[in-house]
Amino acid sequence: MMFAPPDFFRRLPPCCRLPSLLLILLATFAVHNVAAGPPPLSDGHEAPPAVIERIDELRREIARHDDLYFRLAEPEITDAEYDALKAELRRLEAAWPDIVTDAPPVAEIGDDRTGFFPTHRHAAPMLSLDKVTTGAELAAFDRRVRRALGRDAVDYWVEPKFDGIAVSLTFEEGRFTRAATRGNGEEGDDITANVRALEVVPHKLRRGTADGRPVPVPDFIEIRGELFVSFKEFDHLNAARAAEGERPFANPRNLAAGTMKLRDPADVAVRRVELVCFGWGGFVPEAARPSDLQGFHEWLAAWGLPVVEAPEAVQGVEAAKAAIRRIGESREALPFPIDGAVVKVAAVEDADALGWSTSAPRWAIAWKFAPPRAATLLRGVTFQVGRTGAVTPVAELEPVAFEGATVSRASLHNADEIARLDLRIGDTVYVEKAGDIIPVIAGVDLTARPDGSEPFAFPEACPSCGYPLSRAPGHAVHYCENRQCPDRLARRIEHFASSGALSIRGIGPRTAEALVREAGVASVADLYRLDAEALVGVPGIGERTAADLLAAIDASRAARWDRVVYGLGLPGIGARRAQSLAAVAGDIDALLTVDAPLLTGAVDEGGAGFSAALARQLLDELERPETRRLLLTLKDAGVGAVAQPPRDGPLAGEVVVVTGRLAGWTRAEVLALLVNAGAEVRTRVTRETTLLVAGERPGSNLDRARSLGVPVIDGAELRRLLVAE
Numbered sequence: 088m089m090f091a092p093p094d095f096f097r098r099l100p101p102c103c104r105l106p107s108l109l110l111i112l113l114a115t116f117a118v119h120n121v122a123a124g125p126p127p128l129s130d131g132h133e134a135p136p137a138v139i140e141r142i143d144e145l146r147r148e149i150a151r152h153d154d155l156y157f158r159l160a161e162p163e164i165t166d167a168e169y170d171a172l173k174a175e176l177r178r179l180e181a182a183w184p185d186i187v188t189d190a191p192p193v194a195e196i197g198d199d200r201t202g203f204f205p206t207h208r209h210a211a212p213m214l215s216l217d218k219v220t221t222g223a224e225l226a227a228f229d230r231r232v233r234r235a236l237g238r239d240a241v242d243y244w245v246e247p248k249f250d251g252i253a254v255s256l257t258f259e260e261g262r263f264t265r266a267a268t269r270g271n272g273e274e275g276d277d278i279t280a281n282v283r284a285l286e287v288v289p290h291k292l293r294r295g296t297a298d299g300r301p302v303p304v305p306d307f308i309e310i311r312g313e314l315f316v317s318f319k320e321f322d323h324l325n326a327a328r329a330a331e332g333e334r335p336f337a338n339p340r341n342l343a344a345g346t347m348k349l350r351d352p353a354d355v356a357v358r359r360v361e362l363v364c365f366g367w368g369g370f371v372p373e374a375a376r377p378s379d380l381q382g383f384h385e386w387l388a389a390w391g392l393p394v395v396e397a398p399e400a401v402q403g404v405e406a407a408k409a410a411i412r413r414i415g416e417s418r419e420a421l422p423f424p425i426d427g428a429v430v431k432v433a434a435v436e437d438a439d440a441l442g443w444s445t446s447a448p449r450w451a452i453a454w455k456f457a458p459p460r461a462a463t464l465l466r467g468v469t470f471q472v473g474r475t476g477a478v479t480p481v482a483e484l485e486p487v488a489f490e491g492a493t494v495s496r497a498s499l500h501n502a503d504e505i506a507r508l509d510l511r512i513g514d515t516v517y518v519e520k521a522g523d524i525i526p527v528i529a530g531v532d533l534t535a536r537p538d539g540s541e542p543f544a545f546p547e548a549c550p551s552c553g554y555p556l557s558r559a560p561g562h563a564v565h566y567c568e569n570r571q572c573p574d575r576l577a578r579r580i581e582h583f584a585s586s587g588a589l590s591i592r593g594i595g596p597r598t599a600e601a602l603v604r605e606a607g608v609a610s611v612a613d614l615y616r617l618d619a620e621a622l623v624g625v626p627g628i629g630e631r632t633a634a635d636l637l638a639a640i641d642a643s644r645a646a647r648w649d650r651v652v653y654g655l656g657l658p659g660i661g662a663r664r665a666q667s668l669a670a671v672a673g674d675i676d677a678l679l680t681v682d683a684p685l686l687t688g689a690v691d692e693g694g695a696g697f698s699a700a701l702a703r704q705l706l707d708e709l710e711r712p713e714t715r716r717l718l719l720t721l722k723d724a725g726v727g728a729v730a731q732p733p734r735d736g737p738l739a740g741e742v743v744v745v746t747g748r749l750a751g752w753t754r755a756e757v758l759a760l761l762v763n764a765g766a767e768v769r770t771r772v773t774r775e776t777t778l779l780v781a782g783e784r785p786g787s788n789l790d791r792a793r794s795l796g797v798p799v800i801d802g803a804e805l806r807r808l809l810v811a812e
């Protein structure tokens with residue numbers, strides 16, 4: 088529980104303690120669902136294991152997506168899909184209220200703290216708004232407000248809801264002293280240096296006037312606002328990234344959030360992130376607060392801060408709806424992204440009287456716009472087999488122009504999703520993107536359904552290997568349990584080669600499939616047995632590609648151990664857990680002998696801090712003969728010999744390429760030595776290369792190094808360099 092009023096306010100400095108809740112006002116943005124679950128069905132019976140598992144799965148999945156969204160600013164799913172996961176969890180939790188799983192309960196507010204920045208404690212919490220999407224829900228909000236205030240009609244303040252990253256700006260005696268992210272609502276990342284680099288916040292609040300009267304500057308105020316990126320800047324930066332071969336940002340929100348989490352303010356300064364201010368948190372002295380939001384809006388402008396354009400002061404809920412409609416109509420023409428409107432009770436006195444629920448103010452609500460959608464024809468459904476054997480249906484669509492791209496495929500998730508949508512081939516479907524990466528099918532136009540269409544049947548056998556598909560009771564996903572399934576193997580190899588793992592350039596989805604089907608690669612360890620003969624002739628691989636691929640595979644022997652652990656794709660082990668596992672089992676031998684106490688032990692006592700269930704799952708996998716064989720083969724190939732690279736090694740900062748044969752060393756040994764000495768090892772000489780180590784029979788890298796003026800040393804010199812230190 089992140090918000091516990093009495094304790095929280097005792098921790099505030101005395102100047103802010105005053106009449107507790109009254110101090111907190113406008114804190115906006117991260118929006119959460121107000122899904123009301125059905126009454127408990129449990130009736131004192133124990134929940135079936137499938138339900139417990141599903142709740143556990145949902146909690147983990149939601150936590151993962153929260154992390155991707157809030158902390159990393161790299162969401163994998165749309166807001167609508169996220170809301171669906173959360174609604175399912177709320178439904179199950181309402182039906183079985185007492186279930187405890189290894190996964191922690193889902194936080195009401197996603198935590199955006201990165202661990203890099205210092206932590207800043209907000210003087211007044213920075214919470215979320217409840218969310219509505221229909222007129223009926225808005226009317227219900229209005230009824231609650233009117234009942235609580237004993238009034239027939241209430242004055243509202245309606246403004247657009249910017250789609251960026253929430254920020255809290257502290258001013259003391261009018262001087263800007265701190266900028267912080269929402270964090271978990273109580274504590275956020277201190278991003279003062281990054282915000283200063285943007286030059287969007289004045290060093291000092293201006294002493295201006297509103298309505299002909301001087302505007303007071305409070306002793307202490309937390310001004311709440313949003314940092315955002317315009318569509319123009321978004322397009323501009325993405326074009327620059329594309330030119331550099333970098334992955335583009337998915338949407339302006341991710342760009343804004345990602346930028347504010349950059350570690351070097353100089354990198355922040357070159358991007359045009361803008362600011363808009365609309366609320367306050369802590370305010371001292373309280374008596375100096377404005378009497379309504381109209382007044383505060385004028386104060387913000389008088390202080391020299393950027394404010395929301397064209398907010399509306401309206402009376403009653405019908406007028407608020409009309410104002411929301413106007414904001415919706417203006418949306419297309421706006422140069423920056425908004426994803427809804429915020430309706431706030433205008434009078435501060437009324438807001439004080441309404442107060443807060445445990446997680447959101449009772450005096451404000453967020454109206455979320457329906458995401459943009461496009462209609463097109465469902466031509467067919469194909470199936471993809473993932474690394475774990477999960478079979479995912481993919482909708483094959485009549486290509487349609489949508490949100491600046493052509494969409495011809497969309498994710499369907501699982502059989503339940505197909506059944507829920509009652510999807511049939513030939514249907515006209517709605518595609519949604521909600522500002523995210525992968526389009527999804529949001530609904531079916533039943534009026535356009537052709538006669539005689541049949542409900543869709545999920546296949547019974549794996550589309551890749553023909554193995555019968557299985558589905559655990561209560562689970563939505565079908566699995567191919569065949570570990571030798573070609574598609575599963577290809578996905579494992581792709582994962583092993585991915586940039587977060589061993590980062591082997593040149594192994595994408597197609598190459599991975601070709602390696603499995605045409606080059607006899609049956610495990611990730613087989614990659615290290617490949618030679619030019621086996622590769623040349625595989626579709627898409629010529630001599631040049633084969634040489635590049637072999638060099639990249641070779642260099643991957645020097646990948647850091649935690650990346651190898653992640654690349655293995657062990658059950659439940661994502662990138663972050665891979666670091667914990669790599670820390671308790673420092674090499675392949677240690678991984679082969681790791682035990683439950685080590686896995687479940689507390690982190691500060693040298694354990695990995697895993698749950699008992701995860702440890703069991705992991706040990707089951709590690710005890711499998713195939714897994715043990717795989718690990719031993721990787722060890723023989725010299726993979727996983729490199730621990731954490733030191734920052735101060737003798738070759739720290741050097742970008743090194745090795746070419747030719749070095750007497751007395753195996754290739755894997757050289758690479759491990761280099762990386763352990765702090766060098767970054769690459770396969771080809773470029774302008775960035777700072778050192779070439781050339782042995783016998785060097786390749787074209789030597790010529791390139793000479794023409795670029797890159798220093799060249801031989802094996803003996805390398806030995807001296809490493810041993811001398």
Ligand SMILES: [Zn+2]
Pocket residue numbers: 472549550551552553554567568569572573574575
């Ligand atoms: Zn299969």
